[in-house]
Structures are given as structure tokens and as C-alpha cells.
Amino acid sequence: MAKNAHYTGVTPEVYNQLKDKLQSMGLHLQGDSGSIKEKGVSANYNYDPAAQALHINDLSVGFPASMMISADKLVARMDEMIVQYGGRPQQA
Secondary structure (H helix, E strand, C coil), X not given: CCEEEEEECXXXXXXXXXXXXXXXXXXXXXXXXXXXXXXXXXXXXXXXXXXXXXXXXXXXXXXXXXXXXCHHHHHHHHHHHHHHCCCEXXXX
């Protein structure tokens, strides 16, 4: 089942920190919006710097990533990262 994750209070610095952290996990966000399909993880994302909002939709985790992490755990990790850098998770 695909997951959604929405965040507010995401300054450009917070977004860059999240991108760097995800890149260290082998996931690359290019620009402020787009889609990702790497290592079994797929999602659509849209970052609005003016509104300081990040929306990640249709997040799913398949093989080979599913051997290491579930979609729920990936969202939980992103929640932790966003909070650590000053943003706030919102109910999707």
C-alpha cells in the first residue's frame, strides 16, 4: 500500500539536509519536484519553498529495499529527519 507524507516548516536548509540524508541511503531527489524510482523505492515529491511545505505521495517500497525497510519505517525515518532539522510532519 502506498504511503503519503506531508511536512510543514521545511526551510530550504531543512529540505537540503533531507536530500543529503536520503542520498546517503541511495535515494536521489532532483530539484524541488519530481518522482523517484531507485532501489525498489518509488514516490512522487513536491517541495514548495515559499510555503515551506514538502509533499511525498505514492511512496512504496519494493524489492530490494523491502528486504531492509518498509514504507512505514521509511516514513518514520523521514519524520525523524524533518523534526531533527526543524520541520513538522502533518497528517496526510
